[in-house]
Amino acid sequence: MRRLSAAERARIRYTYEECKATADWLLKQTDLCPLVGIVCGSGMGGLADMLKDRVVFNYKDIPNFPQSTVHGHAGRLVFGTLKGRACVCMQGRFHLYEGYSIQKITLPMRIFKLLGVQTVMLTNAAGGLNQDYKVGDIMVLKDHLNFPGLAGNNPLVGPNDERFGVRFPCMSDAYDRELQQLAAEVGQELGFGDFLREGVYSVLGGPSFETIAECRMLSILGADAVGMSTVHEVVVARHCGMRVFALSLITNRAVMDYDSAERANHEEVLETGKLRAEQLERLITAMVTRLEHNNNYV
Numbered sequence: 001m002r003r004l005s006a007a008e009r010a011r012i013r014y015t016y017e018e019c020k021a022t023a024d025w026l027l028k029q030t031d032l033c034p035l036v037g038i039v040c041g042s043g044m045g046g047l048a049d050m051l052k053d054r055v056v057f058n059y060k061d062i063p064n065f066p067q068s069t070v071h072g073h074a075g076r077l078v079f080g081t082l083k084g085r086a087c088v089c090m091q092g093r094f095h096l097y098e099g100y101s102i103q104k105i106t107l108p109m110r111i112f113k114l115l116g117v118q119t120v121m122l123t124n125a126a127g128g129l130n131q132d133y134k135v136g137d138i139m140v141l142k143d144h145l146n147f148p149g150l151a152g153n154n155p156l157v158g159p160n161d162e163r164f165g166v167r168f169p170c171m172s173d174a175y176d177r178e179l180q181q182l183a184a185e186v187g188q189e190l191g192f193g194d195f196l197r198e199g200v201y202s203v204l205g206g207p208s209f210e211t212i213a214e215c216r217m218l219s220i221l222g223a224d225a226v227g228m229s230t231v232h233e234v235v236v237a238r239h240c241g242m243r244v245f246a247l248s249l250i251t252n253r254a255v256m257d258y259d260s261a262e263r264a265n266h267e268e269v270l271e272t273g274k275l276r277a278e279q280l281e282r283l284i285t286a287m288v289t290r291l292e293h294n295n296n297y298v
């Protein structure tokens with residue numbers, strides 16, 4: 001992991017004007033006006049390579065952007081087209097456990113909004129809690145359990161700028177139902193029915209994986225999968241009015257049994273990402289080509 005400077009760590013949030021300056025800086029250097037923003041989960045950075053006519057920015061060169069510090073998160077913002085549709089893709093995301101504030105790890109969602117993005121498609125690697133799930137399954141998120149948020153660590157804590165959104169955003173419609181339906185249709189057409197699921201994702205702070213008792217608790221509470229990301233981004237994306245679709249690649253089975261010899265590890269997570277890379281690319285590409293956008297959207 002790269003060491004963070006004290007100054008990088010200290011900065012908690014960015015103003016509307018600073019976010020706008022970052023978005024304008026990016027827009028000046030590309031002719032593309034992306035309507036779709038994609039976030040690559042651990043080991044899924046290959047999704048960004050499917051874009052054509054690419055313009056690539058290293059996070060370290062983007063004003064106000066944090067830096068990726070996790071293996072499997074390259075740290076590049078890639079503009080490009082997918083079957084002619086302009087997209088922007090984060091090849092690497094930020095996590096709470098990297099030491100950034102929750103406002104900072106979600107900054108890219110506000111940049112997406114100011115770039116003109118209307119639909120955000122988030123991917124993540126997650127441990128499967130649902131006993132019916134297998135490694136390699138793709139779970140479309142229908143809801144989440146936000147443990148940091150329930151404990152007071154929500155990215156919207158602090159002064160609210162109405163130019164982004166309202167003080168008290170609704171989350172009962174966080175995951176767009178039409179997009180879930182579209183994923184199911186496209187998945188069936190591609191022959192992915194056997195490994196496409198839908199479920200509830202629970203987020204914890206990480207970086208330690210869960211104990212057996214924690215996995216059992218999450219399962220009892222209704223979670224189908226557990227991870228360390230996505231939900232914070234969803235909250236900020238919904239706050240500023242973007243449509244959200246999210247999926248988890250089940251990269252490992254959460255250990256629920258004291259007799260089990262299984263041990264969660266990041267290498268297995270990255271390996272499973274590689275094995276399902278092609279199917280993930282096909283699912284996302286097919287969905288993007290069928291997304292409808294309102295050109296007058298503000």
Ligand SMILES: O=P(O)(O)O[C@@H]1C[C@H](O)[C@@H](CO)O1
Binds near residue numbers: 093227229266269
């Ligand atoms: O960015 P995601 O949520 O895909 O990353 C998951 C959670 C941890 O960062 C890592 C654990 O292997 O994968």
Ligand SMILES: Nc1nc2[nH]cnc2c(=O)[nH]1
Binds near residue numbers: 210
């Ligand atoms: N918290 C958590 N995150 C993961 N990311 C990939 N697998 C897992 C897991 O088992 N637990």
